[in-house]
Amino acid sequence: MTTQHVSVTVNGEVREADVEPRLLLVHLLRENFGLTGTHVGCDTSNCGACTVHVDGVSAKSCTMLAVQANGSTIKTIEGMANGADLHPLQQAFWDQHGLQCGFCTPGMIMQSAWLLEQNPDPSEAEIREGISGNLCRCTGYVNIVKSIQQAAQQMQAAESAPAEPAAAS
Amino acid sequence: MTIEMEPQTTPEVGGMGHSVKRKEDPRFIQGQGEYIDDVNLPGQLWLDIVRSPYAHAKIRSIDASEALKIPGVAAVITGKDLEGYKLHWMPTLAGDMQMVLPVDTVMYQAQEVAAVIATSRYAAADGVAAVYVDYEPLPVIVDPFEALKPDAIVLRPDKGPDKQTNHIWHWESGDEAKADAALAAADVTISQDIYIPRIHVASIETCGCVADWDPVREQLTLHMTSQAPHAIRTVLALVAGGAGLPIYEHNIRVKTHDIGGGFGGKVPVYPGYVLAVAASFLTGKPVKWIEDRSENLQADSFARDYHIHAEMGATKEGKITGLKVKTIADHGYTDAAADPSKFPAGLFNVITGSYDFDNAFVEVDGVYTNKPPGGVAYRCSFRVTEAVHAIERMVDILAHDIGKDPAQLRMENFIQPEQFPYTTPTGWEYDSGNYGAALTMAMEMIDYEGLRKEQAEKRERGELMGIGISSFTEIVGAGPSHTFDILGIKMFDSCEIRVHPTGKVLARIGVQTQGQGHETTFAQIIAEELGFPVSDIKIEYGDTDTAPYGLGTYASRSTPVAGAATAIAARKIKEKARHLAAHLLEASADDLEWTNGKWSVKGSPDRFKTIQEIAFAAYTNHPQGMEAGLEAVDYYDPPNLTFPFGSYICVVDIDKGTGQVTVRRFVAVDDCGNIINPMIVDGQIHGGLTMGFAPALYEEITYDERGNNLAGTFMDYLLPTAMETPAWETGKTITPSPHHPIGAKGVGESATVGAPPAIANAVVDALWHLGVRNIDIPMTPQKVWKILHEKGVAP
Numbered sequence: 015m016t017t018q019h020v021s022v023t024v025n026g027e028v029r030e031a032d033v034e035p036r037l038l039l040v041h042l043l044r045e046n047f048g049l050t051g052t053h054v055g056c057d058t059s060n061c062g063a064c065t066v067h068v069d070g071v072s073a074k075s076c077t078m079l080a081v082q083a084n085g086s087t088i089k090t091i092e093g094m095a096n097g098a099d100l101h102p103l104q105q106a107f108w109d110q111h112g113l114q115c116g117f118c119t120p121g122m123i124m125q126s127a128w129l130l131e132q133n134p135d136p137s138e139a140e141i142r143e144g145i146s147g148n149l150c151r152c153t154g155y156v157n158i159v160k161s162i163q164q165a166a167q168q169m170q171a172a173e174s175a176p177a178e179p180a181a182a183s
Numbered sequence: 184m185t186i187e188m189e190p191q192t193t194p195e196v197g198g199m200g201h202s203v204k205r206k207e208d209p210r211f212i213q214g215q216g217e218y219i220d221d222v223n224l225p226g227q228l229w230l231d232i233v234r235s236p237y238a239h240a241k242i243r244s245i246d247a248s249e250a251l252k253i254p255g256v257a258a259v260i261t262g263k264d265l266e267g268y269k270l271h272w273m274p275t276l277a278g279d280m281q282m283v284l285p286v287d288t289v290m291y292q293a294q295e296v297a298a299v300i301a302t303s304r305y306a307a308a309d310g311v312a313a314v315y316v317d318y319e320p321l322p323v324i325v326d327p328f329e330a331l332k333p334d335a336i337v338l339r340p341d342k343g344p345d346k347q348t349n350h351i352w353h354w355e356s357g358d359e360a361k362a363d364a365a366l367a368a369a370d371v372t373i374s375q376d377i378y379i380p381r382i383h384v385a386s387i388e389t390c391g392c393v394a395d396w397d398p399v400r401e402q403l404t405l406h407m408t409s410q411a412p413h414a415i416r417t418v419l420a421l422v423a424g425g426a427g428l429p430i431y432e433h434n435i436r437v438k439t440h441d442i443g444g445g446f447g448g449k450v451p452v453y454p455g456y457v458l459a460v461a462a463s464f465l466t467g468k469p470v471k472w473i474e475d476r477s478e479n480l481q482a483d484s485f486a487r488d489y490h491i492h493a494e495m496g497a498t499k500e501g502k503i504t505g506l507k508v509k510t511i512a513d514h515g516y517t518d519a520a521a522d523p524s525k526f527p528a529g530l531f532n533v534i535t536g537s538y539d540f541d542n543a544f545v546e547v548d549g550v551y552t553n554k555p556p557g558g559v560a561y562r563c564s565f566r567v568t569e570a571v572h573a574i575e576r577m578v579d580i581l582a583h584d585i586g587k588d589p590a591q592l593r594m595e596n597f598i599q600p601e602q603f604p605y606t607t608p609t610g611w612e613y614d615s616g617n618y619g620a621a622l623t624m625a626m627e628m629i630d631y632e633g634l635r636k637e638q639a640e641k642r643e644r645g646e647l648m649g650i651g652i653s654s655f656t657e658i659v660g661a662g663p664s665h666t667f668d669i670l671g672i673k674m675f676d677s678c679e680i681r682v683h684p685t686g687k688v689l690a691r692i693g694v695q696t697q698g699q700g701h702e703t704t705f706a707q708i709i710a711e712e713l714g715f716p717v718s719d720i721k722i723e724y725g726d727t728d729t730a731p732y733g734l735g736t737y738a739s740r741s742t743p744v745a746g747a748a749t750a751i752a753a754r755k756i757k758e759k760a761r762h763l764a765a766h767l768l769e770a771s772a773d774d775l776e777w778t779n780g781k782w783s784v785k786g787s788p789d790r791f792k793t794i795q796e797i798a799f800a801a802y803t804n805h806p807q808g809m810e811a812g813l814e815a816v817d818y819y820d821p822p823n824l825t826f827p828f829g830s831y832i833c834v835v836d837i838d839k840g841t842g843q844v845t846v847r848r849f850v851a852v853d854d855c856g857n858i859i860n861p862m863i864v865d866g867q868i869h870g871g872l873t874m875g876f877a878p879a880l881y882e883e884i885t886y887d888e889r890g891n892n893l894a895g896t897f898m899d900y901l902l903p904t905a906m907e908t909p910a911w912e913t914g915k916t917i918t919p920s921p922h923h924p925i926g927a928k929g930v931g932e933s934a935t936v937g938a939p940p941a942i943a944n945a946v947v948d949a950l951w952h953l954g955v956r957n958i959d960i961p962m963t964p965q966k967v968w969k970i971l972h973e974k975g976v977a978p
Contacts, residue, residue: 051214117443
């Protein structure tokens with residue numbers, strides 16, 4: 015089968031591959047680029063385990079072709095932490111026991127990050143609706159909701175806090 | 184609301200009762216978990232499976248010639264190929280036989296028919312699409328009652344001349360004559376048919392494996408999604424031995440990595456695993472098989488599918504006097520349940536529940552149909568959910584029939600705290616319980632009296648509101664070796680602890696986490712017993728070359744069995760540490776006492792050695808005559824099962840126009856004995872409640888008359904999202920297990936077992952005044968609307 019060249023920026027790094035036009039984005043990320051944090055849980059876009067950000071928008075990477083993503087900027091779970099500093103959502107999922115088996119967690123965190131970008135101060139109902147495209151079989155969602163609430167509070171507090179004074183030299 | 188347990192260790196040590204944050208989480212929240220599809224080996228091939236579109240058909244021919252022309256397709260394996268190695272059938276964990284690939288007949292829709300081996304995932308799928316199979320459709324039996332008719336076609340002629348019937352087995356428990364007499368003498372008798380539908384665990388990660396046969400070293404490494412890796416290793420060795428293949432148990436290594444949810448669905452051996460092993464053996468290369476969601480929902484083992492007929496007798500005041508239950512169990516085309524061998528209907532005879540009465544009889548008949556294998560768990564100990572649903576529905580019907588409040592009727596029938604240990608009429612010895620305390624707490628939390636008043640007012644206005652209770656008793660922690668085995672292997676479990684010279688600990692367990700948090704909770708047990716901080720303890724599992732033999736994690740057995748093994752192994756270490764401390768302190772071992780991670784001289788608290796100092800001495804300064812090192816292993820054979828319990832109350836509102844049931848509030852009071860990690864226990868209950876809520880209102884695998892699976896994707900099989908799922912409210916009472924070393928009982932499945940009847944009871948409670956006595960789950964809007972329409976309530 016003929017291949018097409020794909021160039022994308024993933025987590026800040028330019029990545030390229032020659033792929034079959036039918037290759038799913040999730041397989042490009044997982045198998046060509048080795049970013050296995052993004053998971054596949056269904057064939058019908060229901061479960062959201064494959065959620066990533068494409069050009070800043072939450073997307074189910076099992077329902078998008080790699081060639082469609084050509085030229086785009088992609089963020090995956092592997093790009094959420096800043097070095098050793100966890101993203102507030104990662105920290106909150108850990109603090110609030112927002113995960114058990116962990117399989118849905120990367121997609122859940124990516125969707126939650128998109129949700130908080132759109133709505134930094136969501137109500138519980140807005141959180142539940144915002145993650146309704148992501149299925150979790152272990153947690154019963156209670157602690158996922160708490161995790162997102164914790165992250166929202168922390169991110170808002172960081173936003174409104176005065177910029178840290180420059181270190182005296 | 185919770186009855187608190189005071190932790191005995193500091194938060195830094197993090198023993199029992201501390202909500203220690205999970206040690207496994209950093210890798211999961213950063214996308215660094217290693218699930219089966221993340222495992223890739225050099226030179227790996229891909230396996231994909233051709234599946235039958237028919238539920239019952241002869242295979243006239245299989246033509247793989249077009250498939251083999253596709254670039255990348257290396258081979259196509261059929262049942263005839265496997266027959267040459269006697270690998271076309273394999274044993275199930277229930278001792279029945281299951282096809283790996285059919286030689287001539289398929290028995291259910293989506294059954295494996297051929298395997299395509301290719302150099303990539305996509306080429307393998309191309310190959311599957313190009314394999315041409317010529318089928319001759321045969322008559323299909325979907326209904327187990329049809330299957331039992333004398334003129335029904337025999338689905339399993341392979342069972343031999345004495346078993347030319349679709350009836351698999353009969354199992355019974357209790358005293359039929361006494362139950363009959365009690366029912367005949369009862370003031371009040373009720374009877375009810377209850378169907379518990381076929382459902383699927385649908386863990387978000389599907390099943391899969393990478394089989395890696397190394398022909399030079401004659402070593403098979405099987406990376407796979409298994410809740411019971413050691414049992415799988417033994418089964419593989421037996422199957423290979425039967426096939427005459429040179430694959431022996433010491434050269435088989437099963438590795439599980441991280442598992443994305445199990446819930447019972449990852450206990451069985453599926454044909455895909457065996458096909459991958461066979462393909463790796465034939466090609467000498469690693470072979471990966473990952474099922475997709477539709478394969479998972481159509482072909483992996485299913486739960487429930489119990490057709491129950493129950494009769495209950497009582498005095499006119501509502502004191503239960505007898506119970507009789509007859510059940511038809513639809514097992515599909517083979518009995519692939521993972522039940523202990525003496526229990527083909529699992530522990531279904533726990534059906535007398537939380538109630539004190541003398542006369543019960545239970546019988547179950549297993550039946551073959553043209554469906555995939557049924558009878559595995561869905562997050563419950565062997566058939567306990569079916570039992571709890573039946574008894575809790577019956578108790579509720581009795582209460583409504585005699586006009587007594589369902590909470591009051593339960594209170595009057597509960598086994599009382601002083602009656603424990605309590606022997607049930609079907610022979611179980613309940614270890615401990617305080618059922619009234621749990622129900623009282625739940626009633627206070629939800630304001631039961633206030634809700635009943637609100638309900639009366641709403642009924643006046645024609646609004647449909649219901650309140651449902653479930654006061655369940657579970658039976659978990661299989662099990663004592665005198666009674667419990669799977670394929671002959673006794674159901675002990677194990678732990679091995681090694682204390683390193685610098686006071687750090689490595690412990691390996693025979694059970695297998697799938698999200699339960701074993702890396703944290705088992706470390707907490709060791710921290711509790713030995714005083715090492717949790718942060719200094721590493722827990723390993725899921726590698727059969729290193730972990731001690733164990734039967735794995737299902738049926739809520741990890742804490743009751745392996746948790747006990749861990750405590751006992753730690754106590755063996757503590758005892759050796761005492762003798763080491765005596766040597767170091769130049770004191771008699773009898774004069775030492777243990778407090779907070781130290782052995783000290785009685786009456787001289789300044790003279791002590793910490794467990795870390797003792798560990799160092801075990802390798803650097805042990806007394807002559809004593810073995811060096813500080814290690815222990817324990818294989819724990821539980822003296823009894825454990826019996827967690829709880830009381831759940833929920834409130835539902837029903838939309839008269841649509842039949843939609845909304846769970847407005849749900850209070851769950853659980854008692855799982857002593858608690859290792861309150862945060863994790865609550866998480867287990869939240870998840871369990873959601874997997875009880877799901878089959879109560881949404882999930883069912885249905886088949887049409889031709890055996891077509893009508894729920895083969897997540898578009899059709901509805902898992903609840905965060906939108907529908909209630910905000911669970913939890914409470915705890917603590918009644919320790921008297922026979923468990925740390926007084927724990929297990930908790931992973933209680934809520935899945937207890938929740939469905941609470942919801943069903945609430946829905947029926949809302950509709951009882953209309954003449955509704957029972958609604959089988961799932962109580963979908965369509966089903967409820969039909970009832971409302973028939974009763975003239977809905978348009």
